[in-house]
Amino acid sequence: MLDQEPGPDASGRRLSTRQAADLLGVKPETVYAYVSRGRLSSRRVPGTRGSTFDADEIEALARSNRRESHTGGGVGGAEDRGAAPAVRTGVTLIEDDRFYFRGVDAVELAARHSYEEVAEWLWTGRMRAGVAFDAPRASVEAARRAVGALPEHTGPADRLRVATIACAVTDPLRFDLSEDAVLGTARTLIPTLVAALPPKVPTHRDGASLAQRLWGRLSWRPAAESPVHVLDAALALLVDHDLAASTLAVRVAASARAHPYAAVSAGLGVVEGHLHGAAGGLVHRLLLDVLDRGSAGPVIAEELRAGRRVPGLGHRLYRGEDPRARALFALLADVPAAAPALAAARDVERTAARHAPLHANVDLALAVLTASCGMEPSASETVFAIARTAGWIAHAQEEYGERPLRMRPSGHYVGPRPPRPLP
The missing domain is CATH 1.10.580.10 (Citrate Synthase, domain 1)
Structure with missing residues (x-):
């Protein structure tokens, strides 16, 4: 038994773990997982092993979970209509060209x-x-x-x-x-x-x-x-x-x-x-080619002529430069051996910008490190x-900590309608 059933406090707005779990439709263990991830706060009950939870917080989280479920966060809903599923997570937030680990x-x-x-x-x-x-x-x-x-x-x-x-x-x-x-x-x-x-x-x-x-x-x-x-x-x-x-x-x-x-x-x-994950190897080879030829122009031209996307540029989650690339470029500027590859990367970025307004992503920064420090692609x-x-x-x-097998979308069948004769 995870805890004893505490009574409500004087305001009548505290819930036991079991009551909170029932309202959220999850296991009691998941309630504590929400606490550890900062989605809920708890208060220990003196003299017992139990905790109580603010009823308003629980109700707000339940409403949020229902909204996410309706937009594709669980089985059914938008998932069945072909929309990308939304997955609740407290690990990483990407917002306004920045990203955060647990806030x-x-x-x-x-x-x-x-x-x-x-x-x-x-x-x-x-x-x-x-x-x-x-x-x-x-x-x-x-x-x-x-x-x-x-x-x-x-x-x-x-x-x-x-x-x-x-x-x-x-x-x-x-x-x-x-x-x-x-x-x-x-x-x-x-x-x-x-x-x-x-x-x-x-x-x-x-x-x-x-x-x-x-x-x-x-x-x-x-x-x-x-x-x-x-x-x-x-x-x-x-x-x-x-x-x-x-x-x-x-x-x-x-x-x-x-x-x-x-x-x-x-x-x-x-x-x-x-x-x-293998994108960095393509950029590594691109940088070596630029260093060998002395300029990004002919290398980028060949990529575009072949109908290939120039690797190391652009990221759909960022409008500007990938913040990971920016941070690594700043550190690489203090590594003397990286200077030629760093200049080649900036040449790639400037040259490609004439064709499309794309900024460096982390693969380009990683390639500067690998190409300048005696590493393989x-x-x-x-x-x-x-x-x-x-x-x-x-x-x-x-x-x-979530409901098992919740990430099970339904297929949208587009094959021949049955019944068909045996082949």
């Missing part, structure tokens, strides 16, 4: 905190200064064996997906979907994925940050402070971005109560698309996938 400006957060600290903020709404993620030896060994058996040409998403599956089979408690268990999985899975990638330079060092460990898997050059700082900021900025395609896949998996490893694997399957895909794993876990955790 805090994400760019400012990434400027002041490490990737691990930002991930903890995303998961718990609490800042744990100096937090570090450690990988269990058993899961690292299993993941390295699995990744080591893959062909040399295997791409980053495949390596990470295989490593994720290897981690899952070493965890007999993976089906525990309680909050503590899910967060425990997150804190060990992410460093295991990094450790499973083949190293290019020695990286093991006591107290090394995740960005320092990842650097040795991406670049042939020794880690230097300023570029590693840019990598750490990139991880923090890329940790989540509302309901991107991979995040939606994760939430669908979590809605079916797939364990966190399976949910992350669903996200990794989508990341491989060239319109999502696929490195940005690795950075994206590692970073976004934390966001996927946050969304999976959120989805576990």
Whole structure:
């Protein structure tokens, strides 16, 4: 029993957990999830384990949930009419060309905190200064064996997906979907994925940050402070971005109560698309071509002549420059080795602006980092996938608190009408 039934306070406007859950049409556990995500406030009842909730808050949340359901937030409604579903989330807000993690400006957060600290903020709404993620030896060994058996040409998403599956089979408690268990999985899975990638330079060092460990898997050059700082900021900025395609896949998996490893694997399957996580590799090659030719003009001309969209430019969620790109460009300006690639990126942006008023997105900024720091074109895909794993876990955790299988739209059948004769 989660709590005892407290009576109403003197105003008559306090509800017990059970009463609040009944009014919202959710489980009592979900009521507490709303509290942890800041959507509700609660007050403990002295002498009991129970909490009470403001009735007006509960009624307002119930009305909001009903409105979202009518606009496609659940099964039926607008979903059945072909509209895109709306999914309640307290993780990321994108508004007026800025984005926020749990209400805090994400760019400012990434400027002041490490990737691990930002991930903890995303998961718990609490800042744990100096937090570090450690990988269990058993899961690292299993993941390295699995990744080591893959062909040399295997791409980053495949390596990470295989490593994720290897981690899952070493965890007999993976089906525990309680909050503590899910967060425990997150804190060990992410460093295991990094450790499973083949190293290019020695990286093991006591107290090394995740960005320092990842650097040795991406670049042939020794880690230097300023570029590693840019990598750490990139991880923090890329940790989540509302309901991107991979995040939606994760939430669908979590809605079916797939364990966190399976949910992350669903996200990794989508990341491989060239319109999502693999886009940075296209920009990397574009920048190398611009650097080789000395000007963006002929390179952009060939892209347009072939009918291709110029990669690294434009984002449908921002009218101006992607704030993630702006933040990374500012940091890259302090990395001397990045100066030529940074100039090439600005040349691409200026040249393409004659054709269409598009601004730089985060893929262009990531490509400056990868192209100037001895990394392969696929490195940005690795950075994206590692970073976004934390966001996927946050969304999976959120989805576990919702009604199971709610993300089940109805198909709009357009085939031949039955009955038809047997073929």
